[in-house]
Amino acid sequence: MLACFRAAAAVTQPLMAVTRPPTAVIIATEPVVVPVLFSSATYAAASPLLTLNGRAVLLAVILYLLSRAVRCAYPVSEEVRRWRRGAEGERRTARILAPLTRRRNGWVVLHDRALPRTRANLDHVILRPDGGAAHYCDSKALHPGARVSVRGGILYVGRRAYPAMLQTVMWEAAQAAQLLGVPVTPVIAVHGAKVPGGRIACGGITIIPARKLRRELTAAPYQRYRPGVERLAEFAELVLPLHRSD
Numbered sequence: 298m299l300a301c302f303r304a305a306a307a308v309t310q311p312l313m314a315v316t317r318p319p320t321a322v323i324i325a326t327e328p329v330v331v332p333v334l335f336s337s338a339t340y341a342a343a344s345p346l347l348t349l350n351g352r353a354v355l356l357a358v359i360l361y362l363l364s365r366a367v368r369c370a371y372p373v374s375e376e377v378r379r380w381r382r383g384a385e386g387e388r389r390t391a392r393i394l395a396p397l398t399r400r401r402n403g404w405v406v407l408h409d410r411a412l413p414r415t416r417a418n419l420d421h422v423i424l425r426p427d428g429g430a431a432h433y434c435d436s437k438a439l440h441p442g443a444r445v446s447v448r449g450g451i452l453y454v455g456r457r458a459y460p461a462m463l464q465t466v467m468w469e470a471a472q473a474a475q476l477l478g479v480p481v482t483p484v485i486a487v488h489g490a491k492v493p494g495g496r497i498a499c500g501g502i503t504i505i506p507a508r509k510l511r512r513e514l515t516a517a518p519y520q521r522y523r524p525g526v527e528r529l530a531e532f533a534e535l536v537l538p539l540h541r542s543d
Contacts, residue, residue, distance in 0.1 A: 386486075389436075389507060390436040390486050391421065393507055396511065397423070403426030403523060405424040407537060410533075410537040410538065412476075417465075417472075424530055424533065425526070427520045428527070432483070433470040433481050433482070433484070434483075435466050437486065437490075438488040439454045440490055441490065442489075443457075444491050445493070446493065447497055451463070463500060483501065484502070484513060487505065487507060492504055492506050
């Protein structure tokens with residue numbers, strides 16, 4: 298823990314150098330007494346000696362040191378990091394899809410939907426403008442710079458294999474199709490990792506960089522039939538409710 302305080306003090310030294318009088322500098326630059334900053338009595342004693350700006354800087358340093366100490370004492374697990382990366386990937390995909398949902402375009406997109414009686418959730422269900430078909434988009438935030446490949450029906454990111462990923466996406470798309478009563482085409486939108494050639498097609502699944510998602514969806518000709526897509530959207534809201542984390 299003391300090492301965390303010392304590291305934080307070293308980072309904040311230039312910031313504290315702008316305060317007056319030098320007492321504040323001594324408090325911040327002496328690693329051994331950094332924990333004293335967390336005492337309310339110390340802050341109260343130092344406050345009369347500081348200008349208004351100096352007090353603000355001192356308080357900011359105290360809060361910064363507290364946050365650094367908490368991060369050192371309670372590091373974030375790899376599982377939490379993966380969840381955060383995944384959630385950010387889904388938000389980025391949602392922003393990419395947003396222009397399709399403008400009324401003149403006619404698409405409908407449902408985000409984070411549950412498959413009833415299962416623990417699975419569908420990242421993005423995309424209803425085509427004619428209401429006769431849909432896409433299931435699974436967002437994947439993968440290691441930046443790694444290359445995506447498929448060998449023997451197994452998806453690889455760099456050297457790491459994901460044996461069940463493609464089968465899971467296919468199963469989820471099939472379940473969605475059964476519930477909606479229309480064909481559902483699965484697509485994996487990749488954030489971070491590289492997709493060689495910009496597109497991989499394997500076993501009915503298309504894997505593309507997320508930035509190319511709209512182009513992929515709109516490549517096939519389609520007609521706009523607002524009543525049809527509206528009816529499908531209403532039905533989808535019923536059979537694919539919002540996913541709720543337990």
